[in-house]
Amino acid sequence: MPVTIYGGYGLYFVRFSLRVKPRRVAFVIGNFTAxxxxxELEFCGDDYCAYxxxxxxxxxxxxxxxxEVVLDDGPVENGYNVLLLRGSLRRARLGIxxxxxxxxxxxxxxxxxxxxxxxxxxxxxxxxxESIRRRLGYIRSMGFDAIYLTPIFRAMSYHRxxxxxxxxxxxxxxxxxxxxxxxxxxxxxxxxxxxxxxIHHTGSEHPAFKxxxxxxxxxxxxxxxxxxxxxxxxxxxRMPKLNVKFAGEWVKGIMLHWSLMxxxxxxxxxxxxxxxxxxxxxxxxxxxxxxxxxxxxxxxxRNAVDGVMNYQVWEPxxxxxxxxxxxxxxxxxxxxxxxxxxxxxxxxxxxxxxxHDTPRAITVLGDAEK
Numbered sequence: 001m002p003v004t005i006y007g008g009y010g011l012y013f014v015r016f017s018l019r020v021k022p023r024r025v026a027f028v029i030g031n032f033t034a035x036x037x038x039x040e041l042e043f044c045g046d047d048y049c050a051y052x053x054x055x056x057x058x059x060x061x062x063x064x065x066x067x068e069v070v071l072d073d074g075p076v077e078n079g080y081n082v083l084l085l086r087g088s089l090r091r092a093r094l095g096i097x098x099x100x101x102x103x104x105x106x107x108x109x110x111x112x113x114x115x116x117x118x119x120x121x122x123x124x125x126x127x128x129x130e131s132i133r134r135r136l137g138y139i140r141s142m143g144f145d146a147i148y149l150t151p152i153f154r155a156m157s158y159h160r161x162x163x164x165x166x167x168x169x170x171x172x173x174x175x176x177x178x179x180x181x182x183x184x185x186x187x188x189x190x191x192x193x194x195x196x197x198x199i200h201h202t203g204s205e206h207p208a209f210k211x212x213x214x215x216x217x218x219x220x221x222x223x224x225x226x227x228x229x230x231x232x233x234x235x236x237x238r239m240p241k242l243n244v245k246f247a248g249e250w251v252k253g254i255m256l257h258w259s260l261m262x263x264x265x266x267x268x269x270x271x272x273x274x275x276x277x278x279x280x281x282x283x284x285x286x287x288x289x290x291x292x293x294x295x296x297x298x299x300x301x302r303n304a305v306d307g308v309m310n311y312q313v314w315e316p317x318x319x320x321x322x323x324x325x326x327x328x329x330x331x332x333x334x335x336x337x338x339x340x341x342x343x344x345x346x347x348x349x350x351x352x353x354x355x356h357d358t359p360r361a362i363t364v365l366g367d368a369e370k
């Protein structure tokens with residue numbers, strides 16, 4: 001089928017796809033791959049696809065499906081389809097950033113922002129995107145130049161880390177329209193939007209996982225299913241782990257969707273559970289900063305993402321502030337990171353005293369004036 005082309009940021013994002021199911025393997029090759037078989041199409045739900053970021057130019061391409069040439073409809077030259085991407089050439093900023101991305105990030109657990117209902121800890125309490133939009137001026141006045149939103153997708157629970165539909169904002173939060181207004185108004189006053197991306201796992205009611213449980217051989221490769229059991233996040237059955245080796249192109253499409261909606265960066269939930277090679281690949285493709293959640297040593301992710309949520313420093317920091325760790329021992333942890341991790345990586349890793357996953361600092365540390 002014809003390619004799908006998305007534009008922006010000095011690059012085109014091209015989705016190559018086939019409806020035909022390969023028995024073994026399908027490649028897209030062309031002058032952008034030096035006519036070598038470096039890009040393999042993966043199962044993407046409705047078809048087999050590969051996403052490629054390309055600058056303006058004239059490209060030749062074709063598919064090889066189990067060794068046989070397959071062409072799209074349209075112009076053909078010397079046995080290849082012709083793809084023309086118009087525009088002026090300019091240097092695209094690719095790869096991990098070497099500058100500081102944000103001065104200060106304001107974290108928002110969306111359902112708990114200006115709650116409209118009373119309920120228990122696992123109830124939806126009515127926070128929404130419109131309430132955040134109305135408070136953007138206040139957030140900016142405190143010196144924050146970015147907001148970090150926990151997941152906003154249609155999902156099974158109030159926290160929305162068990163996603164049902166990655167391309168739709170939950171109606172309880174105001175839907176896609178509310179998100180577009182939030183992004184527009186945030187950008188107008190110099191506030192960037194960071195979106196939490198739970199791609200380590202889906203929700204157990206996600207259509208892809210249900211198809212996998214029903215025995216669909218293609219969807220089954222997206223997950224780790226062992227008979228009646230499967231890999232999960234923290235042994236939570238409602239959060240089956242994704243296998244990005246086979247679902248990776250589908251995930252790239254999700255990230256591209258939100259990037260084109262105006263998202264400025266992504267926080268990768270359970271980043272430590274995703275192979276660094278995949279995060280590097282996704283970062284190169286989507287060309288937006290990635291901040292990975294890593295509870296522990298971030299060394300393996302130092303060249304894959306722009307930074308991490310620096311939990312390796314958080315726990316000893318709390319111990320130091322509460323008087324349970326000496327200044328010398330705390331300094332050793334900081335010195336180790338300074339010695340091993342790239343400076344831009346450290347500059348863009350988030351330092352904090354609490355998050356939605358930790359006890360509140362004021363609870364742990366006690367007296368606020370102290």
